[in-house]
Amino acid sequence: MGDADPVPQSLPFTSGAAQTLALLYEVSREVTSILDREELLPRVAERIKKIVKYDVFSVMLWNEQSQHLESVFAMCCGDSCARMRVPLHKGLTGTLRANAASCESTTSRKIRVHPL
Numbered sequence: 001m002g003d004a005d006p007v008p009q010s011l012p013f014t015s016g017a018a019q020t021l022a023l024l025y026e027v028s029r030e031v032t033s034i035l036d037r038e039e040l041l042p043r044v045a046e047r048i049k050k051i052v053k054y055d056v057f058s059v060m061l062w063n064e065q066s067q068h069l070e071s072v073f074a075m076c077c078g079d080s081c082a083r084m085r086v087p088l089h090k091g092l093t094g095t096l097r098a099n100a101a102s103c104e105s106t107t108s109r110k111i112r113v114h115p116l
Contacts, residue, residue, distance in 0.1 A: 020051050041073035056081065062097065069097055 027047050034040040045057040056076050060069040063085075071083035086094045096103055101115050 023047055023050055037072065042075065045073070045075045058084070060084075060086065060093065069093060 027044055030040060030043055030047075034043070041059055048054075048057065056074065058071050058074040060071050062068075063070050066085070067088055069086040069088075071085070074081045074083050086097075088094050088098045092103070099115070
């Protein structure tokens, strides 16, 4: 990597929070230094899995011409999985995009939606 300053080790965080911060810092460095999307996204997915337990990791971009969200990268439990196209207002992802919102899942049955 480059010559940027490392995350200061003297910040007043618990060890878990400090590890999460260091990992997010590492991800942010890769996002700004790796230009090849095919190389970057699998690396980001692996690092994020250290903090967020997921079954499916997907990055989708909005296609203005087709009016769909299109999966540009997807990983299922460490393996690649089928890429999807999601129309506006269809399912959770399409509805969140239509309403310019994000969400978080606190349990398998509770989802909080946040306007962007």
